[in-house]
Amino acid sequence: MHTVGELLREWRHRRRISQLDLAIAADVSARHVSLVETGRSNPSADMVLRLADHLDVPLRDRNRLLLAAGFAPRYTERPLDGDALSAARDAVGRVLRAHEPYPALVFDRRWNILMTNRAVDPFFALVDPDLLRPPVNLVRLGLDPRGLARLVVNTADVRAVFRSRIARQLAAAPDPELTALYDEFLAPAADEPSPSIESDVVISMIVCFDGRELRLFSTITTFGTPMDITLDEISIESYYPADAESAAYWSSQQEPRP
Template sequence: MTTVGELLREWRQLRRVSQLDLAIAADVSARHVSLVETGKSNPSAAMVLRLADQLDVPLRDRNRLLLAAGFAPRYAERPLGDDALSAAKRALERVLRAHEPYPALVFDRQWNIVMTNRAVDPFLERVSPELLKPPVNLLRLGLDPRGFAPLVVNLADVRKVFGARVRRQLAASPDPELAALYDELLAPAEEGVSIESDVLIPMIIRLDGRELRLFSTITTFGTPQDITLDEVAIESYYPADAESAAHFENRTVAQ
């Protein structure tokens, strides 16, 4: 069984922080950090969380650290439908609804789609039913030939952008399932691909005889204390030119 000291050392090395730097940030001695990592000192739950906070450890992994140290998990993981998360769910729904007529969706740490707004529906109509079986994965939708891939004009650019995002995510918080998805969908095609852009790299989708140019932003909860909220993000798509904006706005008027 992996000890709390070994886990803390793994996170410290992942963040490329020295024992001294961690000690200064956490307001403890470097010797104490060393003793905890080597198992010669048993940290309190408060100390585990203090060190984890300085290392920006995700909530799911903070629970793992606490368990390894002999303490009960601190952070719950509730489904979005749970009463305790009702306010957060309503906030997500408001953000999605307010972003219409442009597409927006909520996805979890493995890029599985949790919620969407109505502007996403026309795109899903063109996807193979096999890809719409839960959990619906955003990476698969974007890169699988049965999904959006045949519609994406600049697929190599989009693949590169997705690849960079997933690599950053894995570097910040390793996840075996996401790593396997990366190896399957992204790693084989990333070598030798370069992107040139002055400002933003749009996703260019050919739809109904026209090209739609979209860029996206990511929104997360600022101070989550629940694992589910810690791991979800909203991806909001915006038109990159007037013609693309008109497409979505005219669709709304037609409805």
């Protein structure tokens, strides 16, 4: 079992921050950071959290740091569909509904889909039912031939986007299950062609759907200053039409307001 000092040193190395830079940011002496990392000083819970904050350590791993230092975990992990997170869940639901007629969905740190809006349903209807058994994984859904991959024209571009995002995610906070997902779907093959990016502004996903090609780009929304692990780890991905023809199609799908 790693000590709190060893874990903090790992996170500091992962962030490529020197002891001096961390000490300046956390308003402590570089000697104190060194003593904590080598186990010659036992940090308080507040000091552990202060250093973790400046190292941008995820809440789940801050709990691990606290446990390693001999303290109780500070952050809870409650299900998104539970009573405790009802206000947050309702807020997410409003965001999803407000984005219609365009698709939007919510996924966790391992890219498992937690919520969607109604605009996603027509796409899911074309997916092999085996892929829709919980947990439904967005990466697997997007790249498996039984899923949405057969609808995507520029699969190489989409795979490259997934690869870049998950590689950055793993570099920031390693995770065995996410690593396995990366190895299964995203590890580059030796003969894999480079993606043909058409624009240096935004990468569109081109989907053959309903007899036409739809071009979409996406944005990511996260919770600000969450204190719950679940909220710290979820993201809302909202898709928008990338050209006038796609926008016209989505507008035609919009249900009239009562």
